[in-house]
Amino acid sequence: MKVALFATCLVDTLTPTVARATATLLERLGHEVVVPTGQACCGQMHVNTGYRREAVPIVANHVRAFAGAEAIVAPSGSCVASIHHQQADVARRAGEHRLAADAAELAGRTYELSQFLVDVLGVTDVGAYYPHRVTYHPTCHSLRLLKVGDRPFRLLRAVRGLELVELPGAEQCCGFGGTFAVKNADTSTAMLTDKMANVLSTHAEVCTAGDASCLMHIGGGLSRLRAGTRTVHLAEILASTEEAVTPNQTTRPAMSV
Amino acid sequence: MTATVPGPARTFLGLPTAPRGVGHLRGDESFPDAARTALRDGQLRANLGHATSTIRGKRARVVAELPDWAELREAGRALKAATMARLDDHLEELERQVTARGGTVHWARDANEANEIVTRLVLATGASEVVKVKSMATQEIGLNEALEAVGLDVFETDLAELIVQLGEDKPSHILVPAIHKNRAEIREIFARTIPGVDPGLTDEPRQLAMAARAHLRERFLRARVAVSGANFGIAETGTLTVVESEGNGRMCLTLPETLITVMGIEKVVPTWRDLEVFLQLLPRSSTGERMNPYTSTWAGVTPGDGPQEFHLVLLDNGRTAVLADEVGREALHCIRCSACLNVCPVYERTGGHAYGSVYPGPIGAVLSPQLTGVEDNASLPYASSLCGACYEVCPVAIDIPSILVHLRSEHVEAQEKPNAEALAFRGLARAMSNPRLWHLAQRASRLGRLFARGRPTLPNALPPPISGWTRSRDLPTPPTSTFVESWTREHGR
Numbered sequence: 001m002k003v004a005l006f007a008t009c010l011v012d013t014l015t016p017t018v019a020r021a022t023a024t025l026l027e028r029l030g031h032e033v034v035v036p037t038g039q040a041c042c043g044q045m046h047v048n049t050g051y052r053r054e055a056v057p058i059v060a061n062h063v064r065a066f067a068g069a070e071a072i073v074a075p076s077g078s079c080v081a082s083i084h085h086q087q088a089d090v091a092r093r094a095g096e097h098r099l100a101a102d103a104a105e106l107a108g109r110t111y112e113l114s115q116f117l118v119d120v121l122g123v124t125d126v127g128a129y130y131p132h133r134v135t136y137h138p139t140c141h142s143l144r145l146l147k148v149g150d151r152p153f154r155l156l157r158a159v160r161g162l163e164l165v166e167l168p169g170a171e172q173c174c175g176f177g178g179t180f181a182v183k184n185a186d187t188s189t190a191m192l193t194d195k196m197a198n199v200l201s202t203h204a205e206v207c208t209a210g211d212a213s214c215l216m217h218i219g220g221g222l223s224r225l226r227a228g229t230r231t232v233h234l235a236e237i238l239a240s241t242e243e244a245v246t247p248n249q250t251t252r253p254a255m256s257v
Numbered sequence: 258m259t260a261t262v263p264g265p266a267r268t269f270l271g272l273p274t275a276p277r278g279v280g281h282l283r284g285d286e287s288f289p290d291a292a293r294t295a296l297r298d299g300q301l302r303a304n305l306g307h308a309t310s311t312i313r314g315k316r317a318r319v320v321a322e323l324p325d326w327a328e329l330r331e332a333g334r335a336l337k338a339a340t341m342a343r344l345d346d347h348l349e350e351l352e353r354q355v356t357a358r359g360g361t362v363h364w365a366r367d368a369n370e371a372n373e374i375v376t377r378l379v380l381a382t383g384a385s386e387v388v389k390v391k392s393m394a395t396q397e398i399g400l401n402e403a404l405e406a407v408g409l410d411v412f413e414t415d416l417a418e419l420i421v422q423l424g425e426d427k428p429s430h431i432l433v434p435a436i437h438k439n440r441a442e443i444r445e446i447f448a449r450t451i452p453g454v455d456p457g458l459t460d461e462p463r464q465l466a467m468a469a470r471a472h473l474r475e476r477f478l479r480a481r482v483a484v485s486g487a488n489f490g491i492a493e494t495g496t497l498t499v500v501e502s503e504g505n506g507r508m509c510l511t512l513p514e515t516l517i518t519v520m521g522i523e524k525v526v527p528t529w530r531d532l533e534v535f536l537q538l539l540p541r542s543s544t545g546e547r548m549n550p551y552t553s554t555w556a557g558v559t560p561g562d563g564p565q566e567f568h569l570v571l572l573d574n575g576r577t578a579v580l581a582d583e584v585g586r587e588a589l590h591c592i593r594c595s596a597c598l599n600v601c602p603v604y605e606r607t608g609g610h611a612y613g614s615v616y617p618g619p620i621g622a623v624l625s626p627q628l629t630g631v632e633d634n635a636s637l638p639y640a641s642s643l644c645g646a647c648y649e650v651c652p653v654a655i656d657i658p659s660i661l662v663h664l665r666s667e668h669v670e671a672q673e674k675p676n677a678e679a680l681a682f683r684g685l686a687r688a689m690s691n692p693r694l695w696h697l698a699q700r701a702s703r704l705g706r707l708f709a710r711g712r713p714t715l716p717n718a719l720p721p722p723i724s725g726w727t728r729s730r731d732l733p734t735p736p737t738s739t740f741v742e743s744w745t746r747e748h749g750r
Contacts (some may be wrong), residue, residue: 007740013699014733016740035744040688040695042562048643050665052681057690065692144645173602177642182639182725186293189729190302190606191642197736220730223714 009041021239038065044082077142097200131161135204176217276537278575278628280368284613287636315545320449337590354495354700368398391415392486429609483509516564542594594724597647638664707733
């Protein structure tokens with residue numbers, strides 16, 4: 001299958017290793033990956049901060065960049081949820097009915113990584129090897145908007161060498177919430193503190209999730225604490241094999257791609 | 258007592274529309290500032306964490322017992338949506354039926370009018386004190402303060418409201434107003450404020466309940482006037498309903514000669530049959546009980562039985578204005594169960610006082626700003642990480658996250674002059690709509706590498722608004738190349 005990769009603005013700009021891992025994984029599974037150069041952002045940050053009018057041209061750019069793609073995959077539950085639940089609404093509200101229809105149509109072919117692997121490709125064992133103790137944080141939008149359910153767990157359980165440990169209070173938000181983390185920094189930090197305490201109580205080496213944004217939040221807190229537990233995106237774990245457990249397959253701040 | 262009246266909202270032709278809500282719906286500080294203070298209180302964090310996780314667990318267990326919960330929830334949502342679509346008809350029918358059964362109906366445009374009506378009615382009875390059933394509507398309008406201002410004594414009879422009143426505190430939860438207090442703190446309040454209380458009072462729950470019971474019993478028996486709210490007002494029969502756990506409400510509803518009920522206009526339901534759905538949804542969502550312990554219903558007055566004078570005050574206080582917003586009106590579907598408060602990660606950390614309104618938590622963050630007008634309560638729609646836990650548990654499926662996002666836009670669009678944030682978001686939107694500009698912007702973000710000086714994270718001390726992030730979390734140093742750039746380099750276009 002020919003898969004168009006939507007890196008998402010945050011991953012592309014700050015943690016490109018996550019997009020790289022997604023491409024590596026899909027190619028290893030025998031699929032052709034294309035990366036449309038016109039891509040930028042899904043518009044979620046604008047919509048969720050109150051700039052829904054300003055988000056319309058961003059949505060239009062996204063629809064233009066991915067027009068004609070057979071399947072679009074993004075390593076982010078949150079961005080895919082925005083594509084599914086917000087893009088068409090925002091366009092419709094602005095009176096852009098053509099764009100709304102195109103966005104809705106594109107959303108039908110847009111998948112979050114774990115859903116694409118399990119539902120579309122029908123695989124749970126992606127042939128990965130990752131000899132670490134890992135705990136999984138189900139990010140809110142993957143959990144409640146996309147309802148990815150146990151798909152990430154099925155993928156992680158099939159990874160050779162990986163020891164999966166349960167995260168207490170897993171379904172509580174980490175406190176990221178986009179601009180919430182800055183506008184309500186103290187409340188966000190209080191939520192993060194409890195999330196980190198739960199992560200550290202598992203004694204996992206790695207905390208993983210399907211969203212680089214939430215991982216940047218949890219990882220930024222753990223890094224500030226010099227806690228030793230690191231955050232690694234699900235795509236990076238699934239991309240790892242015996243031959244290629246590369247040092248830059250982590251969402252530790254990447255110095256180069 | 259009550260805040261200044263912002264005046265009715267006006268349409269583009271300058272005609273006055275529905276009045277805005279006044280009363281206890283906004284705080285003196287913005288949410289982030291109030292939250293900062295609350296978050297420093299370790300005892301508060303512990304009390305809230307313990308209480309909300311207990312109620313969350315109970316709710317989850319009893320909801321899971323019902324195989325048709327999803328259908329019930331959809332029925333509740335549909336009933337509310339249909340009721341709101343013909344709210345005026347249902348209210349007029351309610352008025353006719355209450356009047357036909359010997360009650361008197363009063364219409365109050367806002368908190369001030371409602372307070373004036375109730376004060377006048379109480380004074381007309383000649384009574385000097387009033388007993389109260391737990392009620393959000395009367396907390397919203399600040400009725401206690403209004404009655405006290407004319408020299409009346411007001412006694413809250415719900416145990417938690419009593420704790421709040423005796424402690425000269427404010428409610429911090431819709432259902433459990435004293436949720437922010439633990440039993441040791443409650444013992445201290447009782448020991449200090451209840452006249453003639455046993456000095457050996459301990460913090461054992463039964464002892465605390467017995468102390469409150471002895472204190473209240475005397476007031477029930479001598480009360481001549483009671484004031485209540487209502488959970489439901491049934492239009493077809495003019496029946497009012499109060500749902501409570503303690504039985505104290507029923508004492509107030511049955512013993513005094515005069516009963517005055519203040520009900521928000523959105524509490525009307527068309528038929529008795531509708532209670533079938535709501536009386537299943539409400540107790541499981543609120544207290545985690547299968548069935549509500551005390552459900553009192555009454556219609557008008559019955560000679561020789563219960564209050565002989567009944568007044569119903571129908572309260573608007575901003576509700577009609579909420580109804581006019583096709584997205585926001587869903588907030589009026591709320592049945593005040595507080596399930597959204599109990600699952601909210603923000604509420605659990607900050608408690609209810611930080612919201613500045615009698616309606617805290619997720620539902621408060623969408624209801625309060627709509628009742629007052631968003632510009633008067635602009636920080637509340639942002640008091641959420643949009644995690645969606647509230648929508649998931651709401652028994653009438655109010656899509657709170659979508660309303661929050663909608664109100665944020667309403668706030669942004671109401672600004673006449675763009676502020677720094679708006680300019681930044683506009684600039685970013687321009688870049689994100691044009692690949693060439695976007696790649697330039699991404700390259701510009703690499704200037705951050707200069708601050709990092711070879712380290713994997715940026716310095717902790719960065720200027721606002723980034724400081725909001727870097728005070729407690731590291732920010733990664735931007736990499737030398739974006740993914741799209743390096744991929745395109747490797748694969749060609």
